[in-house]
Amino acid sequence: MAAHGTYTPTKVIEEAKLDILAQTQEDDNAKWRRQVSRSFLSPTAEMYVYAVRASLGDDVYDEPCTKLLEQHMAKLTGKEALSCSPDTPKQPPYSVLCDHRAHIASWWTAFHSGAQLDYVIPLTGISHLDDIKEHVVLGSDITGTCPTAIIELENTLNGTIIPQQDVIEISEFAHANDIIMHLDGARIWHVAAETGTPLLCFSKGLGMSTSVLLWFRKLFGGGMRQTGFMSASAAYALTHHFPLLPGVHALTRKLEKGLEEIGVRITSRAETCMVFYDPSPIGVSYAEIIDRASKLPEPIKLGGSRLVVHIQTAEDTVDDFLAVIRKLAQEKKDAGFVYSEQQQKANGVGRSSIYVKVKASDLEKVQHQ
Template sequence: MAPGITELSERSFEVSKASSGYHGTRDGEDVVAAAAYTGQQPVNACPPANMEDAPLSFTMPSMHKLREAQRRVEHDFRSDTVTVPTVHMMQAMLESSFQDDMYDSTGDESVNRLQDRLVELTGKEAAMWALSGTMGNQICLRTHLVQPPHTVLLDHRAHVHCWESGALPVMSQASVTQVHPKNGIHLTLQDVKKHMIADGNNAKEISEFVRNYPVEEGQKPVAMHLDGARLFDAIAAEGVDLKEYCACFDSISICLAKGLGAPMGSIIVGSKKFINRAKFFRKMFGGGTRQPGMMAAAALSALEYTMPLLPLVHALTRRTADSLREIGYKISLPVQTNMIVLDLEDAGIPPAAFVEYGKRAGVTVFPTGRLVFHHQISAEAASRLVAGLTSLMDDKRAGKELENHKVTGGYM
């Protein structure tokens, strides 16, 4: 199966078959092993070349489909949501529980295990499964906002404001105060202080200020919600304690499909009182599920498999960014985790040409100039990406006419 991110030479993107997890051949073809990690040591985590030794639940046709899907996403830089299951994730789905999460009083066993694991990791009192990141965010906001009038203060680029189909004013009847960070990167305490309206760690400073902000007697204090879509990427990059970071917020929605590699779903964490109330809104928003155990089991498998790989994903991202800078591309934001945001307008490169040259190089990109790495991106794909964008820049400088038709897509 497709390899996870592998440790690379600082000078080259070339990866040997041994280091990328290849082992043996089958019918004249290379068989690629998915690299899993226990502590710091990589182990072979895929079915052996001899299919008779593979789990009985997998047949050759199903393994072929999975392998082809993994081969495709190895070269897909559109988002970290494009990942596909590993063999172990598929096995976990087959071995999951199948309780009705609504009718059964104790819920579903696999869902409970996933929720308990997130409680353990974040230090929060309780957790709740939700179908998607958007649903998780909107449930949290609606739970915090008792009744209008109320306002949500957020970064002007926030997902809950820009990319959730206008759900915030519809679901919670809330107005929005958009903040443009003075540093151009992220909100600071000064940004928040400047925009609050009276009716050490940056997150901790903001949290302490917001939670102590004066409100009229009888009103709820101002709440802190974190759209933790890629929380584990951020924690891995900053090297901060997850529980300490989560303590800065009253609620967190953690997407399991972005970065971690689950097929779908999010987990909301907060106090027991908050989660109990959030369950009511989950049902209202259409998020009551009957047999979510398979998805929960897949998410738990993804969580444990992918977390140790994130530093390697980030390292490959940084090295690729360095190569693109050397070619002459301007990068709009600091490369801190698994994303590179290229300023195509500054380079005078049409979005259509960006997509086309990626396609010629054998990689898939969105027209926005945002490149997202994930644990199934191969080192060879990073090399292809750099080669394709080098060719694009060379042709631009040579005055070659570039494709400039309308293209769509590219967000989240």
């Protein structure tokens, strides 16, 4: 900016101007989408074309496209309305009860609320009502306990579907005991594609640029003005991307089958769009796979044990990934590797969590070999 004392309106206006679009922006975007689709999901060009035609209302007062989306989603989910519902905020000391593998336990935390997290370790693969009852803390006595104020479910949980009947039973129990019920539905549209039970996140799975709908924004001082383009993106995703999810699930199962044929251990099966794997039975590390995949002519960006397929994942991406692992497995075999269950146990293989994220230091070791 100009030095203090030399400001003029003309200088400020000129210095404030900014053009962030490259001359080749459209071509760059097309190239970027192809590269990113090998690893992540992004909004499509067609979605943006549709979105910029949206209404230009102010959602603090009235936004036509957003209102239509809210009405549609209320009807679709069997709710009277989808809008802000004032309630008395729960203040610590209280606890949130969730599965020990839930994102709020392993990735996101209750840091800002100060809530304690209590964990359910279900006897089967998913939490049933009996699991919840065993761990819930009822009542309001805070002198020696931390009562459960929220029960949190995640559907899908690592790609595994929680049956709707279990959700209903847990929800009825929660409401009967004055406990808030929260469903993390980041991948709920994958559940809908398999079971016909819809809910509300538009980012993961459907490729919208933002995720959850906007129900509680005003309560926290976050009135969002021109929301029409976001509502239009959600409508486009519902109409054009949701029907693609059954194909995503089929491609994920192909990925799982290919991994098993190579000899890789599957640690969480492909019910929807995720599969978790352990490459140790073929003598390969996650770091080796990440390094090799990053060096493909069209790189694939990986992080560890979780593989996620989405609507922009091409079949050749899955084929390329399997080819990387197949080649590494053959290299290990040629070098004399022989799988031993006893040796794997001695080395500590078999983690309590199926999530394995590769450390930068482990990747650097592989790259310098």
